[in-house]
Amino acid sequence: MNMKRCRNPILAAAVAAALLGGCAVGPNYHRPSAPVPTRFKEAQGWKPAEPREVASGSDWWSVYEDQTLDGLEKQIDVSNQTLKASEASWREAVALIAEARSEFFPIIGVTATGTRSGGPGASAANVGAGAAAAALSRPKNQFELAGTGSWDIDIWGKIRRTLEANIASARASEAELAAARLSAQATLASDYIELRVSDEQQQLLDETVEAYKRSLQITQNQYKVGVAAKTDVITAETQLEGAESQQIAVGVTRATLEHALAVLVGKPPGDFALPRATLGTLVPVVPLGVPSALLERRPDIAAAERTVAAANAEIGVNVAGYFPQVTLTGEAGTQAVEFSQLFSGPTFFWSVGPEIAQTLFNGGKTHGLVQESQESYQADVAAYRQTVLTAFQQVQDNLTGLLVLKDELVASQSAVKSAQTSLDVATNEYKAGTEDYLFVITAQATLLSDQVNEVNLRTREMTTAVLLVQALGGGWDKSMMPNTHQVSDVPEAQAQINNAKPAALPAAKP
Numbered sequence: 001m002n003m004k005r006c007r008n009p010i011l012a013a014a015v016a017a018a019l020l021g022g023c024a025v026g027p028n029y030h031r032p033s034a035p036v037p038t039r040f041k042e043a044q045g046w047k048p049a050e051p052r053e054v055a056s057g058s059d060w061w062s063v064y065e066d067q068t069l070d071g072l073e074k075q076i077d078v079s080n081q082t083l084k085a086s087e088a089s090w091r092e093a094v095a096l097i098a099e100a101r102s103e104f105f106p107i108i109g110v111t112a113t114g115t116r117s118g119g120p121g122a123s124a125a126n127v128g129a130g131a132a133a134a135a136l137s138r139p140k141n142q143f144e145l146a147g148t149g150s151w152d153i154d155i156w157g158k159i160r161r162t163l164e165a166n167i168a169s170a171r172a173s174e175a176e177l178a179a180a181r182l183s184a185q186a187t188l189a190s191d192y193i194e195l196r197v198s199d200e201q202q203q204l205l206d207e208t209v210e211a212y213k214r215s216l217q218i219t220q221n222q223y224k225v226g227v228a229a230k231t232d233v234i235t236a237e238t239q240l241e242g243a244e245s246q247q248i249a250v251g252v253t254r255a256t257l258e259h260a261l262a263v264l265v266g267k268p269p270g271d272f273a274l275p276r277a278t279l280g281t282l283v284p285v286v287p288l289g290v291p292s293a294l295l296e297r298r299p300d301i302a303a304a305e306r307t308v309a310a311a312n313a314e315i316g317v318n319v320a321g322y323f324p325q326v327t328l329t330g331e332a333g334t335q336a337v338e339f340s341q342l343f344s345g346p347t348f349f350w351s352v353g354p355e356i357a358q359t360l361f362n363g364g365k366t367h368g369l370v371q372e373s374q375e376s377y378q379a380d381v382a383a384y385r386q387t388v389l390t391a392f393q394q395v396q397d398n399l400t401g402l403l404v405l406k407d408e409l410v411a412s413q414s415a416v417k418s419a420q421t422s423l424d425v426a427t428n429e430y431k432a433g434t435e436d437y438l439f440v441i442t443a444q445a446t447l448l449s450d451q452v453n454e455v456n457l458r459t460r461e462m463t464t465a466v467l468l469v470q471a472l473g474g475g476w477d478k479s480m481m482p483n484t485h486q487v488s489d490v491p492e493a494q495a496q497i498n499n500a501k502p503a504a505l506p507a508a509k510p
Helices: 009-020 060-064 067-079 081-104 120-126 158-224 230-264 291-297 299-322 365-432 437-471 484-488 490-494
Strands: 107-117 140-153 325-336 348-357
Touching (some): 067 158, 067 230, 158 230, 291 365
8 A cells, every 4th residue: 555645644554553563573482392201211011900091081080989089079179279369360360361462452532621710811812902801800611522542553563472471371370270270189189098098097906906905805814813924914905005095196197187188178177077988999090101291281381381482472572672662642622612612613623643762771771671581581491391300200200109019018918918827826826825925915016017007008009199190190181271362362261260069078977
């Protein structure tokens, strides 16, 4: 278009802005490289007996086949206050997109004023040279109705880079929300497993106390008939009291874990209770996949990568400070001394024109801002790569833990069987009078220790499986993040927030 032939100056400015708008200073974003191993070295020999897609969906905890755990996990999205704070941060980040996007459009306003003034000084300009002196003091009216407009022309791409940064930050915030949700879910699962272990330990100690009571009764009976010594009775009483003390300690541990679960599901500890139950023996089967898939399955990695993208866009925002800012301003309205004349033709006025502002000297502030954003970008790149390294470390640590604990648990179960056999032999020999009571006490203590160790090993195996699922992303995938179009559409993005209704817990009466 020939600008000289365009009669509308506003249209001409818009066309010029469109022609110049293709330029955006600053570097274009490319995802930084990250150290990715070719394989998980601890995966050698990792052959699940029953392959199942544990990490194929968000309800990864369902593999434990525990209805109480399932009900508790569903409360995370509803009542967990830490998650609510993360959701608010996400909505805040989305709102900033709308704020940045508004800069693409002109600011249009309207003003209306009406004044009445009097006195010689105020009205002299409104009277002729031959008017009567009395007219000089006559009050005068002044009415004005005007529309104003201004439009920042994004020649250098500052607004576009700002929007790009805000969109990347919003997507990073969404990934951080997913990471916070996964962390809360994993913490709840681990606490729940430990609570059920406390229940098993309580049951084990209850049975042990009953066994010790029977042993004490046998010893007292033998002491009465002169077969056993008084020291045997005292030893049996001491052992029983020690087991009862452990019962109390397990009860305190269970109460603490129950309180932690209450807080995780957003309930006062005093209003929350779970009945005792045993822990299942099912250990989740976790498909590893190739190591490079971890970059897509960890929300914290996605958040770190989007933070790098936002930092990259900030460089362009600050580089734009080297160039002049062009603003198109305009005003149009009407002005009259009589309200009835306000909309007559002769009272109309208008003005339109560009405004160019260029900073000539600011003591190196612009250079400092650019350098600061560049170093911030480098720091975020390093943080991204460190997040990737930590992710692989966590996967391999927990994978190693599962492999070792599996073998250790087999050995522990064998030790429990041997200890039970040893106790049976010791008890029978003591009753027959061929062994003293110290032999029985030693066998009982060994059995209890081996039984507690077996329960603890199963706990570690279960919790390590939870940590491995968490390290692999817990079923989350980068495709679950809203794309650029969705996240820039504020209503659609806010609709992504989970508004699930509270799920009913299984019967759990205080």
